[in-house]
Amino acid sequence: MSEQHLPSVELSPAAGRAVEAALAAGASAAEAYASRDTGREVRVHGGEVESLTAATQTGIGIRAWDGHRVGYAYGTDLSAAGVAALAARAAEMAAVADEDEFAAPPDPAEIEALAGLDSPSVGEWSAGRVAELALTVERTAFAADPRVAGVETAVYADSTEQVAIASSTGIAAAYESSNCFAYLQALAEGEGGRETGLGFGLARGPEDLDPEAIGAEGAERAISMIGAGKPASRSCPVVLDPTVAASFAGLIGGGLGARAVQRGRSPFAGRLGEDVASGHFALHDDGRDPGGFASAPFDGEGVPRRRTALIEGGALRSYLYDTYTANREGTASTGSASRSGYRSLPSVSASNLIVAAGDLSTAELLAQAGDGIFVTDVAGLHSGVNPVTGVFSVGASGRAISGGALAEPVREFTIAGELVAMLRAVVAAGSEARWVPFGGSVSTPPLLVAELSISGT
């Protein structure tokens, strides 16, 4: 397709105008967040391009305060009249909210620029070239093994995001970042069954993706599951591969958000300083790591992103705060206000979660496990985990571990337990960490948990 066309509206001036308009509409304070996302996606199937999407989306979200009441309005019309109408709407919304003494915009702080958030190859690679990348992913999976019977989808997508923020307290900042990913879901057939396997890669630009590795990973994961049966129900050592460990890290990061903690809706509430993990599990939030997709110079309300130690030496060191939750406790924001675009109010959540790597190779982790289960996939996290209590029971699949090495594939079982108990039972972290797009943006090695409850046959 032709080069992307960008609407002529500039984001920073639009955000500035929106703040002025909200004040003119009677707000006592205001903030505007404008973003433009230019992206494309290629889906391929059976050696052909199935769909090619090119798109730009631009919008603005306005927070208006009426004293300690706050309201929000968002929309796609960035014209002067459009922004004025949205600003007035935000002020109207504020009148509906109840007073909350801690609701206030942050003061400006010095924002340090952050390099490494984009790659020229996103703009330079033509649609034809990225389509070829996706086709290579699919082709590699087919070539890997005759038992690969199909590829459900192979996808390449990229996006370049521009963000500008302005507030009546004097915040005025902007940044641009790009990212891309490719993945496939390979289908393998054998022993009368069909298995699926996911392969994926993440990068700032397509030149840093390895399509052969992605295709081979999907094929290998699908093939390794052929002939899988149910494991016996028992409690046993479990090794979580990075994709699974990342999903759990995401749940833990969610429970460390101060909003859930302050409202008594987290298994970590009231446990600051307590031992909540073994010494083998350390967790940081780092909003400035260039390897992480959630990195940015500032968060969703213009507060500088930073690195925050969450769990270290087994002890709970800190929660994650946005301005509101920090005001409520008389502490400082950790730069953890996140937004999923202009449509959403900022709310406290993790940026990039980093689980510390240990010094054991995956083979050594399996050897230490002895007999147990290597879990390579979990399903049903949104319904199988209670984020308030930390109790979980989720569907899983993977490989049996027998005599310290990988053995037969297993599926159709659940792993169950409680999050804090699981962290306390981590007896080793692997050395091979990887960025994973599950549970948010997470870098994690595989983890060995001494005991989890398995329900199979």
Next chain:
Amino acid sequence: MTELLDQEVAERVLRRALANGGRFAEVFAERRGGMTLAIDESRIESVQSGAEEGAGVRVVDGATTYFAHVDGLDPAELERAADEAASALRAGRTEPTPLSARTVVPVPIAVPPEDVPAARKAELLRELDQRGRAIGEEIAQLTASYAEARRVVTIANSAGLFTGDDRTRTRIGVQTVARRGDKVETGAETLGAHRGFELLEEDPGLIAEQAAQKALTLLDSRPAPSGSMPVVVGGGFGGVLFHEMTGHGLEIDHIHKGASVYVGKLGEQVAQPLLNAYDDGRLPNEWGSDAIDDEGQPTQQTKVIEDGRLISYLYDHLGAERDGVASTGNGRRESFRHLPIPRMTNTYIAPGESTPEQMIEEVKNGFYAVSFGGGQVDPATGDFVFGVSEGYLIEDGKVTSPCTGATLIGNCLDALAAIDAVGDDFFMKTGICGKGGQKVPVGTGQGHVRVGKMTVGGTAR
């Protein structure tokens, strides 16, 4: 009906889209707006309002779809999107069929929510808060939310269709936390429909009481059992079981890619003869209903399982074209920023002849899953999981202890064939279904259903 595009603008956009060839082009224009608010710690917060407009243009050539979308409905921008979608094609012009308008009667809305003062919506949440908290002193937390959303759409395609729809949905939800010493449990309930504010005129406070009661009940729970046993599934949202186990596997895109356990099963007996099931986008005012799908095809009732035999898949336009059949009106999309894909509307198991009491009495020892937090399936392998939000043990034909931490797990074809009783106590519930990164409202329904054998994954031995 509000038309977002003039017919001549739509014709111009379609001609531009087919300027370099292609066998089909479509423009989908949308105006979407809504309002949401919440109550937490008995305080109204997160009050927000949205207003978005835009359009998506697609061109289909061979097996490939080219798609571009833009914000706003400026005709020049729409033509630019059409040029963008057409830019990869190199053939000669295709002439679209002249448009002819088709009138649609939208799902009727009695009280448009935008006409109701925002303060009234805040009052409603305060009532939910009070009603829920009044159920017991052990209710430590209550959050409730209100959401209204309106989508006006205009759809034109190169086959000559020019049509549109106007859709308003309203939904409330309540989440509770109950606490007794160190024991903490949660409960949730929702009420939603393709309706306006009239949905909330009867007794919306009831769902707050139900959500509170669920959390209180679970304070007396024990850890769920694990192992294989008969499972009786509750009515309403219990239908998510059929949605995941069967509905997704019948969506034609999964079938065409060989990524469904239902490939080649059309006409075969996949369930016991007592099972009949439908997808029905025309159920009056139901959460998953629309007058037309997002390709302009009128929605319909599609029987998918008749006396245990699989008789139909669920089709969008492209899938139907490939199989030489008519679309079943299941081409849906989250917004103008998404391509339509085959999706369920309201999916349900038709009422049977058993009573819930009989179904439970006949079980020696088993599990009673009244409601779920949600579920997930891999249609290619058929493996599914469901998180149970309210569950009980069945001992000697009687419902006994409440249980927490239960997940049901199994494989579609085995579990579907193991349904050995269907209840007469049918009702529908609302859900939000995710597929391919797109979320759409879906209804699920059934009376009580019994699965002869299923794996319950808990922590108790």
